[in-house]
Amino acid sequence: MKLFHYLFSLLTLLFLFQAKEGVSISPLQLITHPLDPLTKQEITLVQATVLKKYPTPPNHVFFHYVGLDDPDKTHVLKWASSGTKTPPQRSAFVVAIVNNSQIHELIINIKSSNVVSYKIHLDPGFPTLTLEEQSLAISLPLKYGPDVESINKRGLNLSEVVCSCFTVGWYGEAKSTRALRLECFSKNGTANIYVRPISGINILADLDTMKIVEYHDNVVEPVPKAENTEYRASHLKPPFSPRLHSFASHQPEGPGFTIKGHSISWANWKFHIGYDVRAGVIISTASIYDPEVHKSRQVLYRGYISELFVPYQDPGEEWYYKTFFDAGEFGFGQSMVSLEPLHDCPPQAQFLDVYFAASDGSPQHLENAICVFEQYGGISWRHTESGIPNEQIREVRSDVSLIVRSVVTVGNYDNVIDWEFKPSGSIKPSISLSGILEIKAVDITHTDQIKDDQHGTLVSEHSIGVYHDHYYIYHLDFDIDGVDNSFVKTNFKTVQVTDYNSSKRKSYWTTSSEVAKTESDAKTKLGFSPSEIVIVNPNKKTSTGNEVGYRLVPNAASHPLLREDDYPQRRGAFTNYNVWVTPYNKTEKWAGGLFVDQSHGDDTLAVWTKQNRGIENKDIVLWYVVGIHHVPCQEDFPIMPLLSTGFELRPTNFFERNPVLKTLSPDIVKWPGCGKP
Amino acid sequence: MKLFHYLFSLLTLLFLFQAKEGVSISPLQLITHPLDPLTKQEITLVQATVLKKYPTPPNHVFFHYVGLDDPDKTHVLKWASSGTKTPPQRSAFVVAIVNNSQIHELIINIKSSNVVSYKIHLDPGFPTLTLEEQSLAISLPLKYGPDVESINKRGLNLSEVVCSCFTVGWYGEAKSTRALRLECFSKNGTANIYVRPISGINILADLDTMKIVEYHDNVVEPVPKAENTEYRASHLKPPFSPRLHSFASHQPEGPGFTIKGHSISWANWKFHIGYDVRAGVIISTASIYDPEVHKSRQVLYRGYISELFVPYQDPGEEWYYKTFFDAGEFGFGQSMVSLEPLHDCPPQAQFLDVYFAASDGSPQHLENAICVFEQYGGISWRHTESGIPNEQIREVRSDVSLIVRSVVTVGNYDNVIDWEFKPSGSIKPSISLSGILEIKAVDITHTDQIKDDQHGTLVSEHSIGVYHDHYYIYHLDFDIDGVDNSFVKTNFKTVQVTDYNSSKRKSYWTTSSEVAKTESDAKTKLGFSPSEIVIVNPNKKTSTGNEVGYRLVPNAASHPLLREDDYPQRRGAFTNYNVWVTPYNKTEKWAGGLFVDQSHGDDTLAVWTKQNRGIENKDIVLWYVVGIHHVPCQEDFPIMPLLSTGFELRPTNFFERNPVLKTLSPDIVKWPGCGKP
Known part of the structure; x- marks a missing residue:
């Protein structure tokens, strides 16, 4: 490196x-x-x-x-x-x-x-915000007379106030101008601004004129206290919790991967790590070496998170509009942050930097934006055989994974985005949430005082952690052994035994596979009926005649809870199904549309697929939604321990047999001191 | 150690x-x-x-x-x-x-x-089989004239035949005797016996007389070939797959945990690792130190896998009966195998041995039955704050987990059973499947030849990997801050906004919590409607008034596909719901019954809960079913790369705030050579 x-x-x-x-x-x-x-x-x-x-x-x-x-x-x-x-x-x-x-x-x-x-x-919808305009906007309130007055009125010191900006959404307006909502916080006694909102003030800034155009000072709710909100070790007082023991590691042969430019070779995998200011990390042209045919075979042309929809669930005046599209509005790549060596990524990690254009078009450098590392400690496969008399067999292969990690911090939330590759052919994307809750200030210190729906959890005195969702949609452009692929739903069905002479069973299950011919066929709400989701190459069969493919092994499915005709849901309509398939189309990259800020939902995956195009034996893209309904709890306060979810893309009749059958365990040793481990 | x-x-x-x-x-x-x-x-x-x-x-x-x-x-x-x-x-x-x-x-x-x-x-159902009687039974066919003849007839050499035994299930018989089905395999050219079945022969052995009591030689299907079935490195020919690089590690302060007898102290956790010949590993009296109140607080009185139900889905004569209960019939603890240091568990692992009684009552020793180790490489929590002018904040805490691992190998399958503890209070149990498929021999070498349902996948020539399920049921006896707990379902519901003056939104979601009063209230099929599953202590509140609790974060739910009145499903009726809650009862340990072999399903969780006992503010047990519908694929052959699933028990308003806020990162370093890292 x-x-x-x-x-x-x-x-x-x-x-x-x-x-x-x-x-x-x-x-x-x-x-x-x-x-x-x-x-x-x-x-x-x-x-x-x-x-x-x-x-x-x-x-x-x-x-x-x-x-x-x-x-x-x-x-x-x-x-x-x-x-x-x-x-x-x-x-x-x-x-x-x-x-x-x-x-x-x-x-x-x-x-x-x-x-x-x-x-x-000219259509509705505005482009991703620049960091610079956000930076300008958040400085407006502190120079705006009425706001200075509001802050003084609350007994706060202007020097201890910082503001933050929020996209405004779309609520049926026929015409809009570019605007941001602004909200201010007290940083008195803490760096954790999001938990100390100065509420009761509605501020709207016009981005073209860069001026405050609406201002209302309504109710005054107490600013939640700073006590117990700080998270920087340097500002915390002892006693600290029991120490975790230290760990030292070494790869005597160096890392098992090589990075050439942005191309990675590791074990049997080759792939490319791209970066886009909007998408963040993009995994491309991933192929895996097949020991049977002595060549690399294509798997994934491109995979990235196309959009992240985060609708909050408080309909009140200060919260209703909070229905964020973190990729389209704030830029998932633009919001990536530098990773901390040794803590965000283990010592054996290598880092990649990225460049993106600032508002003036000049290149901006982000150091250590992506890390790549090998992870040890798992088992690849194993068997103990005790069934052969006079023979004891135990074969265990240790596993090593390759992980590509980035962190996207959009304001308060930190999204740890991992792509894990396994020699067995599996790709395991995962998302872990950390960072800070958005807090609503209330004049309540105990649940006993709650009369109406507060739209969240009282996570601390005066502090409601407001209900919200996180819907990540992955764009997964599979090219299983070539571009022309099909989408197959393998449904499970119960068969009743009618002839009891033929079996003592009354029932069993079997499968029937449906090839999706059109986009409508492919739309799937997961979890309601058992099925397997597979992308196959119908032109390519194994020697025993199975179609080569990759299977999506999903996590617990989430479904949207907003009305389908509600404005935010129209804009985030790509969450209406967990799985969608489209024919590859260069212009269809962003599931919420190219221009998402204040969009009307007329350029989303849900709209494109109304064409009901053919998707059988074509170059197709699988879209998969990972959703989390987030009911905050006190443990998420003042900063949230990682909550992880993920899924697996698993070769399914892609190989003739277990592709790691002949992959030996790496040497994994305890290294007690000096010299050769 | x-x-x-x-x-x-x-x-x-x-x-x-x-x-x-x-x-x-x-x-x-x-x-x-x-x-x-x-x-x-x-x-x-x-x-x-x-x-x-x-x-x-x-x-x-x-x-x-x-x-x-x-x-x-x-x-x-x-x-x-x-x-x-x-x-x-x-x-x-x-x-x-x-x-x-x-x-x-x-x-x-x-x-x-x-x-x-x-x-x-005297009731129906027989106890767990002993290893010794299984060992005796599998030797019967090779000394049984008609079988010797059958083997010769197939041109096989008796010295290359090994047999295996299978429980027979129950199919409505009023009275049964203890019996096992026997099936033989060719080990000619491979140690992988399960993929070389000698089919067409039905053998039933009576266990009381230890004699073959039924014998039919029916159809003769070819024995699948040995080629490409071996998995022992010592028997495989080069070339091997690309080498994975080696890894050396060291804990300069030693491990962060101490084992005293079977009691573990680690970071903020204290718990006990028990062992039972039927349950395998049992986690007991788990409590976590709360830095706010300066004491350890109870979480889990006991957790273990109560049963594993594996029904195969081929109704044919040679397969219909294969509906195994691996804990009750074969003993999950009895089927534990010695772990291989460095490969099953990383170098920093410590091992525990176990003893169980043999058939004659004498103690049998199993070395390295359980390993305990710390795992590094994750993030505990993080935040990068860019919203405060002239300040750049990045706080990241590395995570360390403690893992308790065992492997249960019941015949062909290897179940890697992990219990992961996190300083944040989460417990993450997980199950990974490896080992070998049960293969049905068929006279088919290509899917083109398939006319009828083969009840599985043609994973290799002449080899059908038969469809089946794996249903693990966890017994989780929570004692959240004391024995009296309640089960709460937090349901998500869409609220339609009717007064458009109050909000520009048309809808939002909120939650309503239902406390289960009786066992019927608690029965839950997950995945059909959004909810959170929480065990709370209704007698204990946080300072802001939330009930202290732990939440079950489930994985994708599986539901049974057999008819509810089918014999295997009556015996495995504990899979009818994913979640059940019972009042603690010392005798209700085994979800499929105490005597499972040939049971009639009259001593299962499904029967106990018909009493519909009160479970509110009582000592209660949560039962959680993790299910996998397994459609085999060629990659599972001849030995299966790990397929993992798991869930999380996550503190939810159990602590006043993030309990690892004041847990510093361990020193994690790259150790390039000699001396102090």
Whole structure:
């Protein structure tokens, strides 16, 4: 990794020397895979290209999205199979707001520095917020007279107030302007601002004018106390809890994986770790080596979290609008945070940095944004055989997993996003929630005083942890042994035995498989009837004739509880089913729509699939919703211990047999001291 | 651990010196906890006491169960709170078959070596099989003329045939005798006998006479080939799969837990690891230290897997009866196997041995039956705060878990049973399946040849992996801050907004809690309507007034697919619901009944709960069913990579706040060489 960084720096220098003028920097040789995220140089070049089209002054240009425009899948696959080094031509996709009103979508050819196409977005919905405008917006209340008055009125010190911003949602308005709700907090005595809301104040800021346009100071609820809310060890007083014993580890042969650019090779896996300012980590072109046929076989063209919908469940004036789309509104990649070596990731981890474009289009660097590490301690397979006389057999294979981790912190919540790969062919994506609850201040200190529905749990005095959901939707573009795949639901059904001469049983179960022909066939609410969900390649069979496939092993399913015609649910309609399948379409990346902020729900997965397109033996995408209904509890306060959920993508008749049958255990040893372990 | 063994040996020696005569060995001083499993000496003493009652000759006595008779819970709790060292008086419970027909249940006072009570079991159902009778039974076919002929007829060599035994189930017979079905396999060219069945032969052995009483040689199906079925590395030919890199670890301060007898102290947890020949590992008297009140608080009085029901789904003559109850018929503890250090458990693991009684009542030793280890690599909680101007905050706490692991191998399947404890108060039990499929031999080599339902997957030529289920039922005797607890279902419900002046939302969800008053109220099929399942102590509230509790966070729920009146389902009726709650009753330990072999289903959890007893604010037991419908796939062949599932018991308003807020990260370091890490 160090070497890689060194090379990277060298190459960067090289390009700087080769550069003739700003726009003509040619960073293409840094790219080793067509799905590599935009480099620092490419972002700079895209910035320059856009600003050449809209010179500033006289224009004002804000970059709301800058990312790799997906290369044609056929080109990527051709590139991958050809073994040529030069990836196909790269383009960037840009969403920029020009002169505070026009939303421009541009495609930029990176090599030629040309704007290939552009259009103006006129439909409802606004682009992802920039960090800079959020930063400007949250400073508005503290300079706004009426708010200063409200703060003084509450006996608070202005220097101890910080504000935060919240997207406003959409509630049937025919026309909207870009706006944010603002809410302020006391940081007096704590860094844990979210648990000390200064409530009773409604503030709306217009983002085009960057001014407060609505302001109401209503009820005054007490600000919950700072006591017991601090979480920084440096600010906590002893006694601390019993110490956990320390752990030292070592990989004498070094890590078992290699990272070349963004491409990973590990054990039998090869895949690419991409990054997008909106999606966060993207796993691409994952293939696994099949020892039977002596070659790597395609599994997953692309996998990422397409959207995260977090609707709060308090209908009151200060809370009803809180129905966040964390990827589309705040940017899952933009909200990624630097990982803390040794604590967020174990010592054997290697880290990747990322670059994204700031509001002015310039590249921003995020260090240690992604970590990759091997995890030990599990069992791959085992058997003890006691049934053969005079023979005792015990065969155990230890397991090693490879984990790709990132953390997305959108305001108060921290989402730990893991992709776990196993030599057995399983991919286990998981999500763990931590961070801080959003607290509603109330004049209640004990549940005895509760008369009406408080829409949450009294997690501490004056503090309601408001009910909410977390719905993550994964975009899983499987290419099982090729692009043309089918979606199969294997249903379980009870068969009644009618001829009691043939069996002493009265019943048994068997399966019947249904191939989904269209998008409607594939829509599935999990949990109500037993089934297995499999993506197969119907053109490829095992030697005994089973269709090769991968199975989705889901976790406990969650279903939406809002009315289907309620505004937030129309926008988050991709949660109406747990599983959806669409034909691959380059433009259908974001399950909640491309422009999600204040969207009307007319560009969601639920709308696209109304076309009821054919999905049999086609290049298809599986969409899977992982949902958590969150009833806060006192343990979530003042900071929440990880709550984890996940699922498994498991090879199912993909291999002729157990693919780790001939994978020996790694040497796993206790290392008592010096020398060779 | 070594020291402990040493002390144990010393004490053993001491007792041998003190012993006056066989029966009077007094091993009580070895016992440090009233729930300690019977010691080697105690088993010897119980054997002697029983044989004194039924001298051999003239009697024949076979011990089918020897275990600790549960001490009164009140006595155990009193002992635990009093701090006295001498545990209350211990008794053993014994099930013995005397003179091949009478099933005796005996309670034996260990101190006085007296039979306190005994009764003869006359109802349907037989005790757990002994290893010895299974061993005798499987040797019968090879000495049975017609079978020798059948084997010869198939061109097989008798020396390469091994047989295995299977419980016969119950299919409405009014009266039964103890019997086993026998099936033979070819071990020619493989140790993987289960995939090479010699089919077409039905053999029934009577266990009282230990003779074959039914024999039919029907159809002759080819024995599936040995090729690609071997799993022992020593018998596999290169090339092997890519090597996984090695890993060395070290705990410079030693492990963070201490084991004293069977009692564990680790971080904020204290609990007891028991063992029972039928249940396997039993977690008892688990309590967690609460830093707010400076004391340990009770959580779980006892948790173990009460039964495992594995019904196969082929109604045919050779398969219909395969509806196994692995705990009641084969003994989950009796089927535990020695763990392989470094491979089944990581290097930092410590091991516990166990003793159980053989068929003749003598103590049998199983080395390394249970391992305990700490696991690193996760995150306990984290937050990155970017919302406070001019301040960057990142606080991350690494997590450490404590895992108690055992492996139960019942014939072909290996069940990896983990109990994971977290400093945050969570207990995460998990089950991972490995081992070998039961294969049905068929004259089919390709799915194209399949005309009728084969009741499974063609996992290899001539080899059907037959459909089946695995239903594990956990007995979870919660004592949340005391014995009197209630079961609360928190239901989620959609509320429609009717007054649009009050909110722009059309809907939201809220919760309503139902306290189960009776056993019927508590029966729950999970997955059909959203709810949270909580055990609370209604007599104990947090300072803000929430009832203290623990929540069951379930995995995807499975429901039975057999007809409710089908014989196997009547016996396995405890799977009719995922969650059940009963008032604590010492005799209700085994969800499928005390005598499960050939039972009629009249002593199951489903029958007990028909009493519809009160369960509100009482000492209650939660029963939770984890089910897997298993459609085999080729990857499961010839040996299955781990398939894992699990659930979480999570403190929910049990603590005033996050209990690991003041738990610092352990030192986790990369140790590149010699010296102090």
